[in-house]
Amino acid sequence: MSEQKNLLEVKHLKQYFDVPNGFLRSLKLKAVDDVSFNIAEGETLGLVGESGCGKTTVGRTILQLYKPTDGEVWFDGTKIEGKKTIHEFRRNAQMVFQDPYSSLDPRMTVSDIIGEPLDVHHLYSNRKEREEKIGHLMDLVGLTSDHASRYAHEFSGGQRQRIGIARALAVDPKFIVCDEPVSALDVSIQAQIVNMFEDLQKKLGLTYLFIAHDLLVVKHISTRIAVMYLGKLIEIGPSDELYHRPIHPYTISLLSAVPVPDPNVARANKRIHLEGDVPSPLHMPSGCPFRTRCPRATAKCAESMPELKEITPGHSVACHNL
Amino acid sequence: MKKDTQIKKNPLSLQLDLSSFEKATDEEKFLQQRMRESTTFFKDGMKRLSKNKIAMISLAVITLIVLIAIFVPMFYPYDYGQQLGIVAGQDSDSSYNNLRPFEYGETELKRIEAGEKIFPHIFGTDAHGRDYAIRVIYGTRISLVVGFFASIIVLIIGVIYGSISGYYGGKVDLIMMRIVDIIYSLPDLLMIILLSVVLKQTLTPVIEGTPLGKLGTGMISIFIVFALLYWVSMARLIRGQILSIKQQDYVLNARSIGAKSGHIIRRHMLPNCISVIIISTALQIPSAIFTESFLSFLGLGVAMPMPSLGSLASDALSGIYSYAYRLIIPAITICLIVLSLNLLGDGLRDAFDPKLKK
Structure with missing residues (x-):
């Protein structure tokens, strides 16, 4: 994996939001705090974590939908900075949104929705070429051409997500941030969409950052998995290794919560319950953010945030007590 | 075996005979498919509007009045000033x-x-x-023109201002909305009277002899006042809409594909607040007509000999005991126009914005 070229490099990415707190005062909400990772060309990095841990913010900040507070994003050897590179970057990096209902404009027909990226980047020379490209994209995601003149509200969730994917593919990107693309769909449709993501990856050589909270889906699609907790990256490693040999106590408990379809195995597995609640991101605990709930917490954990340390090749964990 | 089961079956048994439940063939399944005609938002709204009787009657009344105001003076043997x-x-x-x-x-x-x-x-x-019928018809024409153009001015300024303020938000929004608040707090009548006095002196030599001169400074000051003051409520409305649409995922989606602000406002935000725009414009027209009539009644509107419904009513006051119909006719016309436009506006609101319905 290491010999492959890194398509995307995220270095010390920080995204803080100001939250108004009384008159003319505000608190810093550290949605993403010092996150670094690389994604190699053609691989899928799964990003998991519970609600509100900053997964979506990471995705959106990488795509420069939010201006990063600090840190750098490098794409294909270029640093993303300034209007020009951002505009160029958006031809190569796209996003598929979580909610297929709110992410499509209700006043636009399917062909306009899919054609909009083409319009924005002037990717066709005449109307006929535009129609052809839209037809090709719809074909790619399994929609038929008679859907083109319909409105998004006339489709089911799975079909809408296909429209969203076709739209993301319109500019022929190299990299797609999939922001919980299957969480809003029911299970049978989830499988179809996940399989479609895999097919498209093979066919078009795409690279994904796949954000989800469903660990089974992430394990299925990802080459590597990264785990986030309260805006920090706590463990990252190859999919199988992380799944079978999790090291960070948070990852262990997270994986123990995955439902197993076999009741005998499920009974044998011990669910690890964490004490307490997730601390408010406005009042983060000192040192390691997980220490308030960690069964292994020591005095050192309150002092400093552990660095990501490589345990086995490609598998890094941020914990003092290994 | 099959025969056995048939013989054994009790005539009183409620067990179903499976042979009467055949599987549908593909052809039969296809016949069962019903696709709803793909409709646009606009078509849908018009359909709902056409079911609203009061709105349709109002629409017919307005159409009739507009047609009379446009075409009758062309064939009428008398002129309004003759x-x-x-x-x-x-x-x-x-x-x-x-x-x-x-x-x-x-x-x-x-x-x-x-x-x-x-x-x-x-x-x-x-x-x-002077023939009174043609004067009333001409007055209607003037009132409708004022109502229509004043609403368009309000629409254009309000939409542009409101969408910029709502889209950029933050400090821009804060400053722009404070300006709106200041304008909102100005007494509009006082402003119209002051402006028409000032404009009368400054504008009269400028517009002398041009088509605008025929309308008179009073009329122009009405337009200017509408342009200066009346757009604020429209701007506030649009800003509110834009603020809520800004939070929608499809706007973020448009930004993620690299769309520029102008593109997002035009392609996503305005189409999604079009119902509010239609409705408030429809309700703006009668209020503009009403303001114009009222100002003409006070003598601040159109210049003589051009009639407007307000100035006709005002002139009729002097002969009210002998010629009461001269007051009643323009008054009824104003009532008809304003009432039917208001009812149509309500109908449009119900048809295009079902959320606002009580």
Whole structure:
């Protein structure tokens, strides 16, 4: 994996939001705090974590939908900075949104929705070429051409997500941030969409950052998995290794919560319950953010945030007590 | 085996006979498919509107009034400023002044006796011997023009201002909305009166002889006042809409594909607040007409001899005991226009914005 070229490099990415707190005062909400990772060309990095841990913010900040507070994003050897590179970057990096209902404009027909990226980047020379490209994209995601003149509200969730994917593919990107693309769909449709993501990856050589909270889906699609907790990256490693040999106590408990379809195995597995609640991101605990709930917490954990340390090749964990 | 089960079956048994439940063939399944016609938002709204009787009657009334105001003056034998008693080279004939409905002047009576056909003065004539019916029709035309253009001015300024303020948000929004608050707090009538006095002096030499001169400074100051003051409520409305649409995922989606702000406002935000725009414009027209009539009534509107419904009502006041119909006719016309536009506006609101329905 290491010999492959890194398509995307995220270095010390920080995204803080100001939250108004009384008159003319505000608190810093550290949605993403010092996150670094690389994604190699053609691989899928799964990003998991519970609600509100900053997964979506990471995705959106990488795509420069939010201006990063600090840190750098490098794409294909270029640093993303300034209007020009951002505009160029958006031809190569796209996003598929979580909610297929709110992410499509209700006043636009399917062909306009899919054609909009083409319009924005002037990717066709005449109307006929535009129609052809839209037809090709719809074909790619399994929609038929008679859907083109319909409105998004006339489709089911799975079909809408296909429209969203076709739209993301319109500019022929190299990299797609999939922001919980299957969480809003029911299970049978989830499988179809996940399989479609895999097919498209093979066919078009795409690279994904796949954000989800469903660990089974992430394990299925990802080459590597990264785990986030309260805006920090706590463990990252190859999919199988992380799944079978999790090291960070948070990852262990997270994986123990995955439902197993076999009741005998499920009974044998011990669910690890964490004490307490997730601390408010406005009042983060000192040192390691997980220490308030960690069964292994020591005095050192309150002092400093552990660095990501490589345990086995490609598998890094941020914990003092290994 | 099969025969056995058939024999054994109790006649009172409720067990179903599976043979009567055949699987549908593909052809039959296809026949069961029903696709709803793909409709646009606009078509959908028009469909709902056409079911609203009151709105449709109002629409018919407005259409009728508009058609009369546009086409009747083209064929009408009298002109709104023509004093029938005054013919070049002759003494003025006072028999034409203050005619009652369907009465004729002296020279006209003679011509009728000679066998000529004369178009009747349906509403009689006014104190200067001008045909009243054409004056009312012309006044309606002026009122409608004012209502329409004033609303368009309000629409354009309000939409641009509101969408910029809402889209950029933050400090831009704060400053722009404070300006709106200041304008909102100005007493509009006072502003109109002051402006028309000031503009009368400054504008009169400028517009002399141009088509605008015919309208008079009063009219122009009404337009200017609308442009300066009345857009604020529209701007606030649009800003509110834009603020809520800004939070929608499809706007973020448009940004993620690299769309510029202008593109997002035009392609995503305005189409999604079009219902609010249609509705408030429809409700703005009657209020503009009302303001115009009211100002003309006070003598601040159109310049003589051009009539407007307000100035006609105002003129009629002097003869109210003998010629009450001269007040009633323009008053009823104003009522009809304003009422039916308001009812149509309500109908549009119900049809295009079902959320607002009580």
